[in-house]
Amino acid sequence: MAEKDKRVEAITAMDKDFAQWYTDVVLKAELIDHSAVKGCMILRPYGFAIWENIQKNLDALFKATGHENVAMPMFIPEGLLQKEKDHVEGFAPEVAWVTHGGSEPLAERLCIRPTSETLFCDHYAHIIQSHRDLPKLYNQWVSVVRWEKTTRPFLRSTEFYWQEGHTAHASKEEAMAETLRMLDVYADFYRDYLAIPVIKGQKTEKEKFAGAVSTYTVEAMMHDGKALQSATSHYFGDGFAKAFGIQFTDRNNTLQYVHQTSWGLSTRSIGAIIMTHGDDEGLVLPPRIAPIQVVIVPIAAHKPGVLDRAHAVQAELKPSLRVRLDESDKMPGWKFAEYEMKGVPLRLEMGPRDLENNQCVAVRRDTGEKRILSLDNLATSVMAMLDEIHENLLEKARISRDSRTYEASDYETFKDLIANQPGFVKAMWCGDEACEKKIKEDTTATSRCIPFEQTHVSDHCVCCGQPAEKMVIWGKAY
RNA sequence: CGAGGUGUAGCGCAGUUGGCUAGCGCGCCUGCUUUGGGAGCAGGAUGUCGGGGGUUCAAGUCCCUUCACCUCGACCA
Numbered sequence: 001m002a003e004k005d006k007r008v009e010a011i012t013a014m015d016k017d018f019a020q021w022y023t024d025v026v027l028k029a030e031l032i033d034h035s036a037v038k039g040c041m042i043l044r045p046y047g048f049a050i051w052e053n054i055q056k057n058l059d060a061l062f063k064a065t066g067h068e069n070v071a072m073p074m075f076i077p078e079g080l081l082q083k084e085k086d087h088v089e090g091f092a093p094e095v096a097w098v099t100h101g102g103s104e105p106l107a108e109r110l111c112i113r114p115t116s117e118t119l120f121c122d123h124y125a126h127i128i129q130s131h132r133d134l135p136k137l138y139n140q141w142v143s144v145v146r147w148e149k150t151t152r153p154f155l156r157s158t159e160f161y162w163q164e165g166h167t168a169h170a171s172k173e174e175a176m177a178e179t180l181r182m183l184d185v186y187a188d189f190y191r192d193y194l195a196i197p198v199i200k201g202q203k204t205e206k207e208k209f210a211g212a213v214s215t216y217t218v219e220a221m222m223h224d225g226k227a228l229q230s231a232t233s234h235y236f237g238d239g240f241a242k243a244f245g246i247q248f249t250d251r252n253n254t255l256q257y258v259h260q261t262s263w264g265l266s267t268r269s270i271g272a273i274i275m276t277h278g279d280d281e282g283l284v285l286p287p288r289i290a291p292i293q294v295v296i297v298p299i300a301a302h303k304p305g306v307l308d309r310a311h312a313v314q315a316e317l318k319p320s321l322r323v324r325l326d327e328s329d330k331m332p333g334w335k336f337a338e339y340e341m342k343g344v345p346l347r348l349e350m351g352p353r354d355l356e357n358n359q360c361v362a363v364r365r366d367t368g369e370k371r372i373l374s375l376d377n378l379a380t381s382v383m384a385m386l387d388e389i390h391e392n393l394l395e396k397a398r399i400s401r402d403s404r405t406y407e408a409s410d411y412e413t414f415k416d417l418i419a420n421q422p423g424f425v426k427a428m429w430c431g432d433e434a435c436e437k438k439i440k441e442d443t444t445a446t447s448r449c450i451p452f453e454q455t456h457v458s459d460h461c462v463c464c465g466q467p468a469e470k471m472v473i474w475g476k477a478y
Numbered sequence: 479c480g481a482g483g484u485g486u487a488g489c490g491c492a493g494u495u496g497g498c499u500a501g502c503g504c505g506c507c508u509g510c511u512u513u514g515g516g517a518g519c520a521g522g523a524u525g526u527c528g529g530g531g532g533u534u535c536a537a538g539u540c541c542c543u544u545c546a547c548c549u550c551g552a553c554c555a
Contacts, residue, residue, distance in 0.1 A: 034547070090554095091555075149553060150551095209555050234555090299514050301513075302513075329512095331512085333513090334516040
């Protein structure tokens, strides 16, 4: 029991204090450390390795859809940021400024990019002349800075890593198709790599991106019932093109403005992983992005043959899996707890008893299930188990989300649900921003999205009672 | 940005009305013994008491200021 007590001490229970649980996990699983600057986190090797795996896999999906990576500067001259009115109004309150070069004041101050639309637009204006130059399908993997008042690791940090795709097209139809295509890429990525089910939908006018015609989102539900905007894709129409003069000559030799999109997914996705799959033992990582997919823990490693066999197994798995053999002199129980805290999907225990039987003991992180595996064709059975874990995580998350998704057709029910039942509430909305604002004032819930997959809850706006056709998902959000 | 809370060794904490060389547990280092759920014994190392300024014979302790972290709001693509 003493061992158990030590573990409980290590991480605050989710039910007791979810916020503290989250903080404990990000620090104790060694994902991040705090830096000297407020809200700026240090991504430690284990945390960064998760990000690298996200990058690697998502980038492959971008490449498969014809996108190219570029690198823009981190500075935006003030004049450039101000070219699109809505955009600058949206971002000005949270940009950081560089005012000096060495000891000399700059003639024009430079903002540290909060997002790079203006840089891409400026560049596009230079390089796009003909319809033959289109489409431009660019992406970059960088960090951006937004001077947020309240910060939390991964969820809202002052500086954060992300990718931002910026595309320019000859027609609005093509740009809209790109916007929705990339939203699909995000949704598929969340499902297939992070084992997180998301809801695709459109943001309301109030919630859309500064400067966009329309914003689309994938929304996920965290373990505490709160919503996390997990990635967004924006359709810009030709608004930025007109502000920045991005024109091309079409097939009929007439001058046209391009139609643009942008879309992004950030290190916030790691927050989503933590708060979707984690439990009281710590992190639970989906196998496809886990830095360590399999950890081999030798038992009684000093006994003849144990370590040799463990090394052989590691060598066998290494070509197809991210595998670690922990041959440190820590106690096995210590290692079990440690790798559970770090969310390693599968643990293989190998002791003298196993060697006699040409087997090992496989323990799943998600269910705790122990299974005896033959050392013959081990890579195959391990990979099958990792796939099972992925499917189970996805299914568990889906059930968890659906069981906390409610419907409300009248305002009293709505308010009661938001106040007392953490989760999503589906309710009809008339389309008036006033109702959205009132709901936020009354309940602190916001419209998460107008889901593509509509269900008919009632005929009337849940807030004002006017006829309503759109079903909106509401919830408290990070 | 508003309200509240917290900063003492890597982590968790104690430190009395201001008073001696700032402590405890875990961890860490060395050695031996151990190894199927966070090992045991012996020895050892580790501190700008978050930073700066002030009061005082004397400050971890009191005052001012500043930075960071946490909670709840406001803000938030």
